[in-house]
Amino acid sequence: MIPADVENDLVRLLLTEEQIRGRIAEMCREIERDYAGEDLLLVGVLRGAVMVMADLARELTLPIEMDWMAVSSYGSGTKSSGVVRILKDLDSDLHDRHVLIVEDIIDSGLTLSWLLDNLRSRGPASVEVAALLRKPDAMKMRVDPRYIGFDIPNEFVVGYGLDYAERYRNLRGVGVLAPHVYSTPSQ
Numbered sequence: 041m042i043p044a045d046v047e048n049d050l051v052r053l054l055l056t057e058e059q060i061r062g063r064i065a066e067m068c069r070e071i072e073r074d075y076a077g078e079d080l081l082l083v084g085v086l087r088g089a090v091m092v093m094a095d096l097a098r099e100l101t102l103p104i105e106m107d108w109m110a111v112s113s114y115g116s117g118t119k120s121s122g123v124v125r126i127l128k129d130l131d132s133d134l135h136d137r138h139v140l141i142v143e144d145i146i147d148s149g150l151t152l153s154w155l156l157d158n159l160r161s162r163g164p165a166s167v168e169v170a171a172l173l174r175k176p177d178a179m180k181m182r183v184d185p186r187y188i189g190f191d192i193p194n195e196f197v198v199g200y201g202l203d204y205a206e207r208y209r210n211l212r213g214v215g216v217l218a219p220h221v222y223s224t225p226s227q
């Protein structure tokens with residue numbers, strides 16, 4: 041369901057709420073198998089990963105902890121600036137912890153490859169990645185996420201945490217943003 045006031049802003053819906061829910065459940069069964077008996081720290085990457093973190097964490101039957109890091113490389117546009125900035129660091133000490141980074145999307149791979157280097161330097165027992173979306177045709181930096189929800193085409197998408205200029209994050213599905221939205225300067 042796309043709210044009527046934003047329906048014209050999307051070219052098409054790519055993933056429905058039900059498809060996302062079903063895939064997250066499958067990812068959680070894999071995570072439960074892989075981390076059974078381990079102490080797991082989920083690290084959500086603000087702000088885009090809020091929805092996937094909330095749904096993934098509640099679907100998991102393992103005991104987990106959650107922490108958050110805020111990084112940004114996109115500003116308000118549709119292209120990565122190439123510079124990753126830490127806006128908020130973790131509160132947890134990662135030493136000897138099993139860390140699973142939770143992301144909404146891997147596009148160029150720049151954010152994650154930078155984040156993986158950064159978190160690995162903190163002495164964790166392991167660091168892996170769970171991302172809902174990946175654009176195989178857009179990747180510039182090689183990252184090997186352990187859990188991927190969906191591979192999607194190389195188009196700018198919004199919804200389920202993903203924004204354009206901070207809008208659309210609350211859409212329940214994921215859709216392709218219409219070019220007229222980002223070619224029109226906002227007032």
Ligand SMILES: O=P(O)(O)OC[C@H]1O[C@H](OP(=O)(O)OP(=O)(O)O)[C@H](O)[C@@H]1O
Pocket residue numbers: 085086087088089111112113114115120143144145146147148149150151152202203
């Ligand atoms: O693979 P990349 O090309 O690096 O792109 C992926 C990153 O871009 C988005 O975050 P953004 O920097 O826009 O901030 P946000 O999460 O606050 O929306 C998204 O949430 C990922 O973190």
Ligand SMILES: Nc1nc2[nH]cnc2c(=O)[nH]1
Pocket residue numbers: 114145146147148195196197198199202203204
């Ligand atoms: N909203 C949004 N943010 C992104 N960050 C990196 N790729 C994307 C994308 O396709 N959509």
Ligand SMILES: [Mg+2]
Pocket residue numbers: 085086087088089111
């Ligand atoms: Mg993000």
